[in-house]
Amino acid sequence: MTSNLTDSVLHYAAFTADPQGGNPAGVVLDAASYDAARMLAVAADVGYSETAFITEHDMDERRFTVRYFSPLAEVDFCGHATIAAAVALAERIGPGLLVLDTQAGEVPVLTVADADGALHATLTSVPTHTRPASGTELSEALAALGWKQSDLDTELPAHVAFGGVQHLVLAAATRARLADLDYDFDALGEVMRRHGWTTLQLVWRESDDLFHARDPFPVGGVVEDAATGAAAAAFGGYLRTLGLAPHGSTVRIHQGDDMGRPSLLDVDIDAADPRVRVSGQAVPIKQ
Structure with missing residues (x-):
């Protein structure tokens, strides 16, 4: 160079x-x-x-x-x-x-x-794809998170979504459930390694075009990601597959708020294209 x-x-x-x-x-x-x-x-x-x-x-x-x-x-x-x-x-x-x-x-x-x-x-992104999570995948993840089935939004089913790497998408029924994240680091890491997931994409839907997210990342040695572009791409594919972006749309994801590192991710979804566009700014951190 x-x-x-x-x-x-x-x-x-x-x-x-x-x-x-x-x-x-x-x-x-x-x-x-x-x-x-x-x-x-x-x-x-x-x-x-x-x-x-x-x-x-x-x-x-x-x-x-x-x-x-x-x-x-x-x-x-x-x-x-x-x-x-x-x-x-x-x-x-x-x-x-x-x-x-x-x-x-x-x-x-x-x-x-x-x-x-x-x-x-x-x-x-590379082409995205998604599939429903199996009962075993879901129960193991919920146990490691300390969540119950009743904590989930029934209108947004659990899926394993891909946008370059795989993520388990779980939708919380309330913002309070998403905010209260205190999981078993070792247990969740073991579940994720067994199933090949890079993060869990935990989301709460504020509106059709505004979501809040948290992404545990124990397989990387990190409790939580403050902004996860790969998961945002996978989530865009998830929304398209579920028919929640029927004509193409842009959704915004707020992530990192509960960590004190607010992040904004804009996700553009084309109903006819399996690829998803994820946008954001980046700035240097002075050392």
């Missing part, structure tokens, strides 16, 4: 305009010499839920290969670290379309600057 793309870890807050909000992500813009062990060690040292490592690039085509690591493991795709990496790149090479090659597939990201110069990014 060009000399102005440093190989040190950059720190960004994604899905926010406030460095004290959003979901922090590490970004390494030149990780061509890093092996998986080094990337995992760096991610563990940074301590954020995800760090993005750019391992290959084509500057003429604005195409980059990206790998994502939590403190405990590699993840095929991470939305908030994608937004952070795209903004970090746009700050150095200018706004426009970027193409990220991830282990989940190709993810185009459009970066634009608003009138004040703030950078916003919109990722287009």
Whole structure:
């Protein structure tokens, strides 16, 4: 890469305009010499839920290969670290379309600057899909969460949704149920590893186009994500499949409020396209 793309870890807050909000992500813009062990060690040292490592690039085509690591493991795709990496790149090479090659597939990201110069990014997910959760999956997850069947919104059934990685979607019947999250970290992590889920997408529907979310992430060594772009993409596919976005729509997700790191994720759903667009801002965190 060009000399102005440093190989040190950059720190960004994604899905926010406030460095004290959003979901922090590490970004390494030149990780061509890093092996998986080094990337995992760096991610563990940074301590954020995800760090993005750019391992290959084509500057003429604005195409980059990206790998994502939590403190405990590699993840095929991470939305908030994608937004952070795209903004970090746009700050150095200018706004426009970027193409990220991830282990989940190709993810185009459009970066634009608003009138004040703030950078916003919109990722287009790989094709999403969803299926109803089995009775065993649901009962095991509820037991680890300490939730009851009666805590769920019966109009939004439990599904396993994919938007690059898999998430169990559970809809709480009340905002109070969502706010009261005190789960068994080890037990839920074991359930998630057994079923191949990256996070749980716990949501509460305030209205048809406004949701609140919390995402436990024990398989990554993190109690909770403050903003989860991959889960937002999967949730967009879930809403489309359930016919809750029949003509295409945009929904907003508030996440991180209960952690003191408010985040805003805008999810664009096209009824005819299995891909979902997730948009947000990212800003540097001063170290």
